[in-house]
Amino acid sequence: MPDASNIQGGRRGITAAAVPALVEKAREGDPRSVGRLVSQVEDESPLLPDLMRALAPHAGHARIVGLTGAPGVGKSTSTNALIGELRRREHRVAVLAVDPSSPFSGGALLGDRIRMGDHVLDPGVFIRSMAARGHLGGLAWTTPQALRVLDAAGFDYVLVETVGVGQSEVEVAGQADSTMVLLAPGMGDGIQAAKAGILEIGDLYVVNKSDRDGADKVRRDLRSMLGLAERREGAWRPPVLKTVASKGEGVADVVDALEEHGTWLRESGELQRRRVRRARNEIETLALTALRRRWGTVGGGDRLDDLAAAVVAGETDPYTAADQLTG
Numbered sequence: 086m087p088d089a090s091n092i093q094g095g096r097r098g099i100t101a102a103a104v105p106a107l108v109e110k111a112r113e114g115d116p117r118s119v120g121r122l123v124s125q126v127e128d129e130s131p132l133l134p135d136l137m138r139a140l141a142p143h144a145g146h147a148r149i150v151g152l153t154g155a156p157g158v159g160k161s162t163s164t165n166a167l168i169g170e171l172r173r174r175e176h177r178v179a180v181l182a183v184d185p186s187s188p189f190s191g192g193a194l195l196g197d198r199i200r201m202g203d204h205v206l207d208p209g210v211f212i213r214s215m216a217a218r219g220h221l222g223g224l225a226w227t228t229p230q231a232l233r234v235l236d237a238a239g240f241d242y243v244l245v246e247t248v249g250v251g252q253s254e255v256e257v258a259g260q261a262d263s264t265m266v267l268l269a270p271g272m273g274d275g276i277q278a279a280k281a282g283i284l285e286i287g288d289l290y291v292v293n294k295s296d297r298d299g300a301d302k303v304r305r306d307l308r309s310m311l312g313l314a315e316r317r318e319g320a321w322r323p324p325v326l327k328t329v330a331s332k333g334e335g336v337a338d339v340v341d342a343l344e345e346h347g348t349w350l351r352e353s354g355e356l357q358r359r360r361v362r363r364a365r366n367e368i369e370t371l372a373l374t375a376l377r378r379r380w381g382t383v384g385g386g387d388r389l390d391d392l393a394a395a396v397v398a399g400e401t402d403p404y405t406a407a408d409q410l411t412g
Contacts, residue, residue: 099125101135108139111238114177116211119238123213126230133230143237145360147179148347151245151261153283158269159293163330164246168204170333170340176241178204179211181231183247211240228260229367258286259366262359263346265339266290268307270299284310287323289342295327295335321349 099107099121110118125136150167152160164180171178204210215231228245235243247257258264266287290311292303307325316322324342328335350356392406401409 099132101132104132104135104139108136108143108237111234112143114208114239116208119179119211119234120213122234122238123215123231126227126234127215129227137230137233140233140237143239144233145236147236147240147243148343149232149236149243149245149260149262150343151247151257151264152267153247153257153264153286154267154269155272157272158267159330160246160267163267163291163293163328163336164244165203166328166330166333166336167244167340168210170336171242172204172207172209174340177209177239179235179238179240179243180213181228181235181243181245182212182214183228183245211235211238229363229370232260259363262350262356263288263343265343268292268303269294270297270303284314288321288346289323289339290325291335291339292325292327293330296329296332300327319353321346321353321355 107118107121111122122136122140125132130136152164152167154160161182164182168178168180204212213231215228232243232245245257245261264286266283266289268290269292290307292300292307294300295304304325304327311323311325326335326338326342328339330336347356350359389410392401392410395401396403396406
């Protein structure tokens with residue numbers, strides 16, 4: 086049996102023995118160590134359980150903010166502006182920009198880091214693009230583990246920018262403490278808001294590119310639709326803000342609203358409820374992934390084909406066949 090300390094993880098592998106030192110360096114703010122930990126997540130390293138165990142005691146500090154919206158609303162530009170404002174307030178900021186995948190390499194295709202180049206040399210900022218690899222919902226399936234790495238590394242805010250695939254982006258709400266929905270005038274967003282279900286996921290709404298014609302109408306329409314929603318007493322009422330992210334206009338108001346929402350989350354107990362729900366979903370995903378891997382041995386060979394033929398022949402039913410296959 087091989088020595089566990091010599092097990093290596095991923096194509097940029099580390100040994101199990103190196104995990105504690107790597108985690109410590111990441112917590113000290115070493116960007117290379119943070120990057121190596123995220124790479125282990127992306128590579129689905131066999132050392133991920135060890136890494137997550139080492140990180141768990143240090144997680145839970147960061148505010149995770151999801152940014153979502155249709156393509157073209159200015160998510161990357163808004164993220165860049167938010168980084169600047171948060172840094173002015175002396176917060177350490179990490180960004181996880183989930184890009185569409187290259188059909189050839191499976192890697193991130195668009196490289197949103199290009200549009201956040203203002204902060205590349207800032208030691209208080211860490212920016213990482215991550216490939217969605219075909220996963221629906223606007224996020225990569227490894228996003229929860231990557232978020233834990235950035236949280237445990239001591240960042241105050243972790244901004245998660247989604248792929249921008251339209252109506253399936255609502256998954257970001259399940260990963261974030263606060264979800265910011267971006268819209269822009271001239272893109273039919275008033276109609277899309279009702280269709281995509283974003284009225285249910287947004288904690289604040291931002292009409293970007295508000296120097297364009299129609300921005301006030303988008304804001305009015307959103308406020309009207311939000312006003313129709315039934316909310317219990319004491320519930321958070323999402324604000325609708327206007328920005329011109331490319332010029333930095335209105336961004337301070339957005340950060341103020343995020344801080345107000347953070348206060349409400351803590352005082353109402355909603356922050357704990359959201360994080361427990363997030364952990365529950367992560368556990369369920371990992372458990373189902375493990376079961377699917379085990380299914381490769383259960384469903385292999387001739388047994389499944391024999392049972393399928395028996396169902397077609399009317400000799401048994403699918404439920405009985407499934408019980409026989411897994412029993």
